[in-house]
Every structure is written in structure tokens, then in C-alpha cells.
Amino acid sequence: MTTTLSRRFFLTTAVVAGGGLLLGFNIPTEAEAALAPVQGEGWKPPVGGVEINAWLTIDPQGVVTIRIPHTEMGQGGMTSVAQLVAEELNVPWRNVRAVFADANRNVTRGNEYQDMSTGGSNLVRNRHPHIMQAGASARERLREAAAKRWGVSRADVKAEQGMLSAGGKSGSYGEFASDAAAIKLAEEPKIKKYGDWWLLGKDVPRMDVAVKVNGSAVYPIDVRVPGMAYAAVRACPVPGGKVKSFDAAAIKDRPGVIAVIELKQTKDKLANTDMRSAVAVVADSFYRAKVALDLLPIEWDFGPGAQNSYAKMDSAARALMGQEGKHAEEVRGDPRPILAAGGKTVTGDYSRPYETHVPMSPPAAVADVKPDRIDVWSFTQNVQATLLLAAEQAGRNPKDVFVHGTFQGGAFGNGNAVDITRQAVELSKQVGRPVKVIWSREEDTAQARSRPPIWARFEAVLGDDGLPKAMISRAVAESMQPAYADRGLANMPYTIPHYRYERHVVPTNIPVGPNRAPGNNNNGFTIEQFADELALAGGWDPLEWRLKMTEGNERWQRVLLKLKEVSGFTTKLPKGTGMGIAVIESHGATVGACATVEVSRRGALSIEKILIVSNTGYVINPRAATEQVKGCVAWELSHALYGGLDVRDGRVQNTNFDSYKIMRMPDMPTVESVFAMSQDNWWGGFGETAGPPTPPAVANAIFFATGKRIRSTPILKHDLKWA
Amino acid sequence: MKLSLTVNGATHEVDVEPETPLLWVLRDTIGLTGTKYGCGIAQCGACTVHIDGQPAKACNVNAAAAVGRKITTIEGLSPDSSHPVQKAWIDLTVPQCGYCQSGQIMAAAALLARTPSPTDSQIDEAMAGNLCRCGTYIQIREAIHAAAKMGA
Numbered sequence: 001m002t003t004t005l006s007r008r009f010f011l012t013t014a015v016v017a018g019g020g021l022l023l024g025f026n027i028p029t030e031a032e033a034a035l036a037p038v039q040g041e042g043w044k045p046p047v048g049g050v051e052i053n054a055w056l057t058i059d060p061q062g063v064v065t066i067r068i069p070h071t072e073m074g075q076g077g078m079t080s081v082a083q084l085v086a087e088e089l090n091v092p093w094r095n096v097r098a099v100f101a102d103a104n105r106n107v108t109r110g111n112e113y114q115d116m117s118t119g120g121s122n123l124v125r126n127r128h129p130h131i132m133q134a135g136a137s138a139r140e141r142l143r144e145a146a147a148k149r150w151g152v153s154r155a156d157v158k159a160e161q162g163m164l165s166a167g168g169k170s171g172s173y174g175e176f177a178s179d180a181a182a183i184k185l186a187e188e189p190k191i192k193k194y195g196d197w198w199l200l201g202k203d204v205p206r207m208d209v210a211v212k213v214n215g216s217a218v219y220p221i222d223v224r225v226p227g228m229a230y231a232a233v234r235a236c237p238v239p240g241g242k243v244k245s246f247d248a249a250a251i252k253d254r255p256g257v258i259a260v261i262e263l264k265q266t267k268d269k270l271a272n273t274d275m276r277s278a279v280a281v282v283a284d285s286f287y288r289a290k291v292a293l294d295l296l297p298i299e300w301d302f303g304p305g306a307q308n309s310y311a312k313m314d315s316a317a318r319a320l321m322g323q324e325g326k327h328a329e330e331v332r333g334d335p336r337p338i339l340a341a342g343g344k345t346v347t348g349d350y351s352r353p354y355e356t357h358v359p360m361s362p363p364a365a366v367a368d369v370k371p372d373r374i375d376v377w378s379f380t381q382n383v384q385a386t387l388l389l390a391a392e393q394a395g396r397n398p399k400d401v402f403v404h405g406t407f408q409g410g411a412f413g414n415g416n417a418v419d420i421t422r423q424a425v426e427l428s429k430q431v432g433r434p435v436k437v438i439w440s441r442e443e444d445t446a447q448a449r450s451r452p453p454i455w456a457r458f459e460a461v462l463g464d465d466g467l468p469k470a471m472i473s474r475a476v477a478e479s480m481q482p483a484y485a486d487r488g489l490a491n492m493p494y495t496i497p498h499y500r501y502e503r504h505v506v507p508t509n510i511p512v513g514p515n516r517a518p519g520n521n522n523n524g525f526t527i528e529q530f531a532d533e534l535a536l537a538g539g540w541d542p543l544e545w546r547l548k549m550t551e552g553n554e555r556w557q558r559v560l561l562k563l564k565e566v567s568g569f570t571t572k573l574p575k576g577t578g579m580g581i582a583v584i585e586s587h588g589a590t591v592g593a594c595a596t597v598e599v600s601r602r603g604a605l606s607i608e609k610i611l612i613v614s615n616t617g618y619v620i621n622p623r624a625a626t627e628q629v630k631g632c633v634a635w636e637l638s639h640a641l642y643g644g645l646d647v648r649d650g651r652v653q654n655t656n657f658d659s660y661k662i663m664r665m666p667d668m669p670t671v672e673s674v675f676a677m678s679q680d681n682w683w684g685g686f687g688e689t690a691g692p693p694t695p696p697a698v699a700n701a702i703f704f705a706t707g708k709r710i711r712s713t714p715i716l717k718h719d720l721k722w723a
Numbered sequence: 724m725k726l727s728l729t730v731n732g733a734t735h736e737v738d739v740e741p742e743t744p745l746l747w748v749l750r751d752t753i754g755l756t757g758t759k760y761g762c763g764i765a766q767c768g769a770c771t772v773h774i775d776g777q778p779a780k781a782c783n784v785n786a787a788a789a790v791g792r793k794i795t796t797i798e799g800l801s802p803d804s805s806h807p808v809q810k811a812w813i814d815l816t817v818p819q820c821g822y823c824q825s826g827q828i829m830a831a832a833a834l835l836a837r838t839p840s841p842t843d844s845q846i847d848e849a850m851a852g853n854l855c856r857c858g859t860y861i862q863i864r865e866a867i868h869a870a871a872k873m874g875a
């Protein structure tokens with residue numbers, strides 16, 4: 001039986017409007033300036049300014065333009081980088097602009113931006129030192145320039161809010177920018193510490209909002225280059241399979257068709273961005289290309305992958321769960337003899353299926369391969385990696401390749417995991433004109449590197465105090481990237497005296513990859529429901545049990561105590577209502593969730609509220625962090641409630657939103673976000689960390705409401721009715 | 724086949740197969756790329772435009788059927804992002820990746836045109852066809868209420 005989610009009204013909590021400060025957005029770098037006319041409305045000419053270092057320019061009016069090396073895909077990375085630089089530079093936020101940094105410059109001038117990749121919730125937590133350093137360095141050079149001109153020592157020059165001053169003298173950064181650009185510091189300044197910040201920790205509105213409310217923000221799918229052709233592509237729908245033959249003659253006379261091209265797979269075992277075997281139709285419009293491709297007779301050699309199905313993987317995995325795992329880690333002691341001796345034993349099996357990204361923009365890429373240079377706009381989370389990929393595909397020197405920053409219409413980890421850049425470069429090379437490749441939604445869902453499934457069995461023996469004294473976690477992973485299964489299990493935080501983690505692998509042909517916390521989202525659901533099972537079997541309150549089992553773990557204690565303080569968590573609600581909690585550590589952050597649900601006797605589930613308590617060490621922009629928290633909750637509830645890729649005959653069958661469902665507005669619960677920061681010299685991320693504790697909190701709440709333990713997702717496939 | 728379309732008050736002569744979805748005519752033929760492709764099967768709302776003032780999914784309307792009707796895209800909603808819905812979206816920093824937001828804004832503007840102060844359930848109903856993978860639903864709902872107060 002299918003349970004339906006009832007429609008909910010939610011109460012809007014007060015919103016921090018922050019004055020709606022609107023910030024400008026300008027055309028990126030010199031390389032892009034030449035191409036501005038093709039990028040549509042909304043891209044303004046570059047601000048004239050003096051380059052202080054690779055990261056920023058200052059114009060005579062004191063407007064600071066910060067170059068953003070990272071991808072803006074909705075996570076707010078553009079604003080974060082600018083905020084980190086502006087903190088050190090000490091300029092009024094209204095004077096700050098952002099442009100995308102130039103990957104070609106990074107490649108040809110010795111990695112000035114260091115790592116341009118964007119993912120793993122890494123940007124603020126791991127890159128803030130060198131980003132802040134760029135701002136601090138620029139500030140000190142401005143101070144030195146003023147000191148020289150005024151004949152005072154640098155120590156006497158103040159740099160504040162875009163102004164330099166010493167004694168009675170003062171001047172704007174703009175007036176000293178040219179002098180500062182020529183200064184070499186004997187020693188680089190140290191970056192500021194928490195407590196000395198004036199801008200970090202404050203609500204800053206996103207810089208990219210204005211261009212995202214009038215259609216002017218440019219995504220790869222929007223790029224238009226003169227003379228451009230369009231391509232629709234189809235890779236073998238069974239990953240690992242290859243094109244056998246196709247009948248180009250059948251479509252060559254269709255309107256607009258320019259070429260039918262086979263894209264050849266060059267490697268047997270495919271890494272992330274290697275070219276897969278595919279056929280492309282190039283035409284004078286995307287729609288004509290797509291229609292022709294749909295009509296093109298293609299014969300595939302599906303290969304052995306065609307035998308694969310989720311049902312087969314599922315039964316193989318369930319058989320393996322009863323056997324000792326091949327890959328094992330003795331985390332503490334050895335639980336096997338204790339479990340063999342018996343006693344009060346608790347066992348729980350859990351599983352989650354494949355999920356995929358479905359970024360709102362299907363992947364797209366434009367390449368213009370000319371004799372002397374290549375220009376690329378692409379679906380990516382790392383413009384530098386994309387540059388190197390394009391160079392390799394075309395057989396050119398990377399210094400002649402220019403990858404232009406655009407916004408990304410979501411990416412969620414898939415941005416560096418597919419071969420669309422290679423496809424665009426290869427097609428442009430072959431047809432001798434710029435080509436835009438667009439993946440249909442169906443192609444995206446079939447070819448994304450999805451999130452792996454997981455199966456997990458837990459077995460534990462309780463001591464006299466009702467707490468577990470020995471436990472084995474046994475995961476069954478898929479074969480493409482089995483290590484995802486370890487996350488949250490190999491390093492499980494609860495201090496059980498004897499603990500062992502084991503792993504099995506079942507074979508598959510479906511590629512997997514990063515997916516907004518793939519491993520932690522899976523194991524959050526498994527381990528945090530079993531934690532409740534353990535607590536209840538031992539007669540403990542789930543929240544008190546977690547506090548007891550993480551004694552001395554400051555990060556966890558802080559989150560759990562905050563949950564206790566603000567959630568009103570109780571196991572004593574009338575039947576049909578329930579609260580559930582869960583805590584997961586991932587991407588450097590410890591995040592707790594408390595879900596409140598109602599389940600009608602007939603089994604209709606309604607999620608009233610999700611409370612999220614985040615400990616990321618520090619938060620630089622509470623408003624943007626809160627937005628990420630809400631987004632992560634929607635992300636993971638989509639999978640937990642409706643998700644699951646339907647893998648049969650070696651391919652994904654549910655390839656569009658009619659069959660692969662994600663959350664819609666009527667189903668979105670109230671989300672409250674609370675911070676409980678350790679502020680103790682470690683940094684965690686916000687981009688994906690509120691997702692993992694959300695489904696287990698909901699499932700634990702459903703247990704209290706109905707007495708039913710939810711052992712797999714999607715939750716709405718379970719019969720939740722109770723009597 | 725030559726067709727004449729009226730988009731944002733301007734007339735465009737386009738030469739396309741009559742069954743071509745309006746979405747691709749707007750994006751590729753006319754060059755108005757603010758209207759987005761998300762699914763092509765009327766499931767996501769990224770392509771929402773107004774046809775004669777009513778919200779419509781441009782992937783689901785063919786070019787021939789749009790002839791003689793008044794089409795408004797995100798680019799034509801206001802000349803300077805001054806529509807109350809756009810102002811509310813800016814004030815509440817609704818967009819994350821932003822890709823769904825042209826469609827969300829067009830759906831919200833159409834809602835407010837017929838229901839100036841919608842309740843939460845009226846908002847739910849009107850916006851249920853617009854997916855946001857970044858999960859900005861809560862902010863969208865708040866912004867629709869804010870726009871209603873401004874008098875959209």
C-alpha cells in the first residue's frame with residue numbers, strides 16, 4: 001500500500017531581511033570581456049581597477065572586485081569567498097563586487113588560486129586560510145603604500161572600511177591602489193582569528209540574487225556563441241555498454257540535421273570524466289537535434305551490465321548480511337566472542353536504494369574549438385579540471401584553453417563526474433564550429449554518477465546497565481565505490497567497548513559518485529535508527545542514551561544538549577504523534593535533527609517540523625547557512641520519502657520527474673535552524689551536513705507514532721497504518 | 724514554417740516546425756534564455772511563462788498554438804526587476820542556484836494577479852507544479868506573502 005503525505009500548512013517564522021542589500025555582479029576577467037556580447041543581458045562591462053593581487057582589483061572609487069575561483073551552484077560559495085576576503089581587506093560590503101576567476105590564469109601563472117575545485121562542503125572550512133590571506137596581504141600593501149607616501153610607519157596606518165588614515169591624514173583605498181600594487185611585503189601578515197572579525201559571523205545577503213530574479217544569470221545551457229550548433233547525445237543506457245551500429249541515413253534529411261557522430265569510448269574501465277560510448281546528433285537547434293536523435297535507429301551492445309537489477313543486488317546483499325564480512329576493521333576490541341556468548345541481543349537490518357542528483361539544470365556544455373584557442377562553458381564544479389580535460393580531449397596545450405565561469409543550475413557533486421565537456425569539445429572539433437551539448441533530463445538521470453545504495457546489519461549485546469558492550473556493523477556496498485559505505489560506520493561515534501566494522505560488496509554496472517553526502521546520508525538512516533533500537537532495548541531515553549554514549553565528545557555533547565534544550569523531545573506523546581532525534585557527523589560538522597510527525601490511523605504521514613542543530617565550529621554567514629540547512633532538509637526528505645532509482649535490465653528506468661519524484665512545496669515541513677558552535681579552532685561545512693540526520697529523525701519519530709520501524713526508504717512505500 | 728509570435732510586447736517572425744515547443748522557440752530561436760528547460764514533460768515548472776496572463780508550461784505548448792496570444796517571459800515581467808514578486812525575492816534572498824526561479828517567479832506573479840492575498844494553501848496549490856531541487860520552498864512561500872503585502 002502506498003501512504004500519501006497529507007498537505008501541510010507551515011508557520012512562517014520571522015525572517016531576517018537584512019535590508020535587502022543589492023550587490024552588483026560584473027563580467028568575469030579579461031578573457032571573458034571579449035566574449036561579453038554572447039552572454040546575454042545582465043553581464044556588465046568589467047570595472048576598471050588596479051589589480052592588487054590575483055584575487056582582487058580596486059577601482060578609483062574604492063569599488064573592490066573579488067575574483068571567485070570556485071563554483072557558485074546554489075551553495076553560496078561566491079558570497080562566502082567575497083566575505084572572507086572583505087573581512088581581511090576591511091572594506092564596506094556595499095563596495096564589494098564579484099567575478100569568476102580565470103582558470104587559464106591559474107594554470108599558466110602557477111596556481112595563484114590554489115585549488116579551484118568546489119565540493120565536499122570544503123570551501124569555507126578548508127580554504128578560508130588562503131582566501132583570507134589574499135585579503136590580508138592586499139590590506140597590508142595598502143597600508144604600506146600609505147605609510148610610504150605619508151612618511152610614517154606601517155604600524156601607524158589604520159585600514160578600516162575602505163579608508164587609510166594616520167595622524168591627520170586619510171585617503172581611500174582607491175587612491176592608494178596603484179602604489180599598493182607595486183609593493184612587495186617582506187613578510188605576509190597572519191590572518192585574523194575569531195573574536196577579531198567584523199564581517200564574518202554577520203548576515204550577508206547573497207551576491208547573486210539580483211541576476212537570478214530577472215532571467216539574466218547565465219548557466220552553461222544559456223550560453224550562445226555566434227555560429228553555434230546544438231547537439232543531443234545518447235550514451236549507452238546500460239552503463240558499460242557500447243554502440244554497435246546506427247543508421248545515420250535514416251535521419252540525415254531531417255530538418256536542420258548537420259551531422260551524426262559516434263563518440264568513442266577509449267578506455268575499458270571508465271574513470272569519472274572519461275568518454276562513454278555514445279551517439280550525437282548535431283543540428284541547427286536543440287529541439288531538431290533531440291527529435292532526430294529520438295528517431296535514430298541505434299543498436300547497442302549492452303554487455304554484461306544488462307543482467308543487473310536492484311532486485312538482484314538486494315537479494316545478494318541480504319544473503320551476504322548473514323556472513324562475516326571480507327573487509328573488516330577492528331575499531332575497538334573484538335566483539336565476536338561476546339556476541340557468540342549471547343545475552344540480551346539486539347539486531348537491526350536497514351537499506352537504502354540508489355538516488356541521483358537531478359540538478360534543476362540538466363547538464364550542458366558549449367565548446368568552441370578553433371585553431372589557436374578553445375573556449376568552454378560547462379557543467380562543472382572545478383573550472384581548472386574542466387580546462388585540463390578539454391585540452392586533453394582536443395590534444396592541445398592547456399595554455400590555449402579558456403573555461404569561462406558561469407553559474408551552475410545545481411550540481412550536488414555530479415559536476416565533476418561526467419563526460420559532457422569532452423563531448424562538446426570533440427563535437428566542436430569534428431564539425432568545425434561551436435557546439436552546445438544539452439543532456440535531456442532522461443539522459444542526465446541515466447548517465448549521472450548516482451549515489452550508491454547501502455545495506456547494513458547491526459548486532460549488539462547489551463550489558464547489565466542496558467548499554468551495548470559489543471557490536472558489529474556489517475555493510476554491503478556496491479562494487480563501484482564501496483568505501484562510501486564506510487562513512488559513519490567505520491568511524492561510528494558511540495563508545496561501545498568492543499566494536500567491529502565489516503563490509504561486503506555486491507557487483508553492479510551503475511556508476512556512482514559524489515552526491516551531497518552520499519555515504520553519510522545512507523548511514524545516517526541506518527546507524528541512527530539502530531541507536532534508537534539499542535536505547536529502547538536497554539530501557540534508555542534515546543537522547544539520554546546518546547549523551548551517555550558520547551561522554552567526553554565535546555562536539556556531540558554540545559549538539560545533544562542544545563537539542564535537549566530547544567526541541568522539547570519526548571517519547572511520551574499520544575499514539576499517532578511522535579518525535580524522533582538523530583545526530584550525524586560529516587564533512588567536519590556535527591548536526592542533530594529532531595522531527596515531529598503525525599501519522600493517521602490509516603497511515604497518512606505528515607511531517608510537522610524539522611529542527612536542525614548544527615555545530616560547524618564557526619558560522620561566517622548565519623543567514624546563508626540557514627538557507628543551506630533548509631535546502632539540505634528538502635534534499636534528503638525527497639529521497640527518504642519518495643526516492644529510489646528503479647534499476648532493471650542494467651539501466652535506470654525512472655529517468656524524469658514523473659517517475660523519479662522529488663519534494664514539492666505542499667510537502668515541505670517547517671524547518672527551524674539553530675546553531676551550537678564549538679568555536680574551538682576547527683571548521684565544518686554547511687553545504688550538505690543537515691541532510692544526513694533528517695531521515696532517521698523522521699523514521700524514529702514514525703516509530704514512536706506507530707510502533708513501526710522503517711527499515712528502508714522510500715518511507716512512503718511502507719504501510720504506516722496503526723490501530 | 725513561418726510563425727508570428729508576440730513575446731514581451733514585441734513581434735517575432737520565427738521559422739520553425741509548428742509542433743516545436745514554445746520553450747525552445749523562446750530560448751534558441753528568439754534568444755530569451757531566462758525561461759528554463761528542466762524536464763520537457765510539464766513536470767517541473769522551470770519553463771513557466773504567461774500566455775494571455777495565465778501561467779503556462781512552455782515545454783508543453785507548441786509554437787503554432789502560441790500564435791496570436793500574448794506571451795510574457797521572465798525578461799518581460801518588469802523592465803528593471805521592480806515587480807513586487809522580484810522585489811520580495813531579492814529582499815528574502817530566495818534563489819540558491821537560481822535555475823528554477825524564473826519559473827517560480829512567473830507562477831507566483833500569476834497567482835498574485837488572480838489572488839492578491841493568497842493563503843498558505845492557495846500558495847501550495849498554485850506552486851505545486853514548480854520544483855526547486857535546492858529546496859527554497861520555505862523562502863518562496865515567505866516571499867509570496869511579502870509580495871502580497873507590497874500589493875503585487
Ligand code: FES
Binds near residue numbers: 781
Ligand atoms: S521544462 Fe517545462 S515543466 Fe519542466
Ligand code: FES
Binds near residue numbers: 074409819822854857
Ligand atoms: S534555486 Fe536551485 S532549483 Fe530552485
